[in-house]
Amino acid sequence: MTIDIRKVTVLGTGVLGSQIAFQTAYSGFDVTAYDINDEALTAAKGRFDGLAAAYRADKMPGAADGKGEKTAAAIALSSDLAQAVHDADLIIEAIPEVLSLKQDTYEKLAKLAPERTIFASNSSTLLPSAMKDFTGRPDRFLALHFANLVWKYNTAEVMGTPETDPKVYQAVVDFASAIGMVPIEIHKEKAGYVLNSLLVPWLNSGMALVAGGYADPEAVDKTWMIGTGAPNGPFRALDVIGLTTPYNILANSEDPNGQALAKWLKSNYIDKGKLGVATGEGFYKYGA
Template identity: 55%
Template sequence: MNFIKITVAGSGVLGYQIAFQTAFHGFNVTVYDINDEVLERAKAKFNSLSDAFKADLNASQEQLEATKSRLSYNSNLAEAVKDADLLIEAVPENPTIKIDFYQKLAKVAPEKTIFATNSSTLLPSQFADETGRPEKFVALHFANEIWKHNTAEIMGHPGTATPVFDAVVAFAKEIGMVALPLYKEQPGYIVNSLLVPLLTAATHLLVKGVSDVETIDKTWMVATGAPVGPFGILDVVGITTAYNINKMAADATQDPTKIKTVAMLKELYIDKGKLGVATGEGFYKYPNPAYKEKDFLK
């Protein structure tokens, strides 16, 4: 089962990275999004991504030009997917939006097309029936800045066919990822099952007044040898994502600490536009956050 033509649906934070990474490794990629205006913005983001590939991967200008030549764009879903061997879905992390997308996709995709969701918090079994091809449906989850943090978690659901699962594992390796197969559905996969409790514990220490941002990060970095602490990680992940995760947990549990965390993130960060690295400020200021200063760990 070989994949030659790939369609990436959604050109947001991860979608455009997935598309570029896949094209960089020799695949023809069609980028689909809801309108041409959004796609034009994606093209602009590919230019800044080229700079990152040069800096971090020593990519040559020739490689990057070849990468861009393998990218095409389409806002018509039927056209975008008509030849696809694999469709990677990276639409917003909202069950209603994803269900609507898969219902439309199921009507126009060729029988051969395998579907993979990049969802980070939702399980493939939640959408398997909506795809119209549950045996050809799997989760393929990437971390942000995938050219550097090159994890690809592959997770099926009980109805995923084994050859499909194996083919997506092989594809992940072909595009430069470290393939991480999961043999059972797990909310949060491996990375977030480990990471979210750490980030939650850090924000709770802050909200309870136990300590401050820099001391909490310093503690983690010195004690474990990690290059960045939980609040530095939150700035990379994006404080909006942290807010949404905490808001869902607070609404579900009515836990007072979680409710206080949500209020803190909204008042001190979200409402002030301090969303992390992407906006130049979150818990730290960028491009030169305090935790990178030579005396930070002293």
């Protein structure tokens, strides 16, 4: 069985979804970006234009010659799910980190996508086994997780289930390489993969210090940066990620401490529209 991936649809055009779509298109693939309405797609177009500027600033190959701008213009935008996936070889799902929402989405995709289509979830923490039975094709389903700022921090964690076809797994590993990622092959399911198994406890520890009244975000970040030589602390990282994703992870946690952090994050930041860099303010203020 030869698996040829040329046409890729990315579901969700938030911070990471837009980056995945842009990097894939920049690497020469035919990309459609789907989101739920025209307002979301207008925001996506703005993100793609911003990514073109970021690639130029970071001196990505070809960016100085306008490749980023051409890439932004070439990505097809759609709010019609059936149209967006009707001829896809690979669908990368990057919608909010809510299990029921992902399960519902895969039930719809199972009916709309061609039988050949591979489904890949960019879920940060959820196991693919929790979604596979909703896909209608567990042998062609797996997780493909990217790190934020994909063109710079270019890992792609690949994690299947016991039912994932090894040839499908290898095809996705090869695809990750083809779009400039370093594939990280995970041998069995692990919530959080490798990256978030390390990252999430670090972020949560930082939030627990502030929520508990021990220190403010600036002090926590400064301590980490001075003590380790890292360029950023957990709160700058949270602002870049966007506070909605960690909130969803914490709110759906079975850990009472995680749920308490979710309530703190919601009442002090999310309910006030402080969602991170994307809204101009999170734990820090950005822009003019």
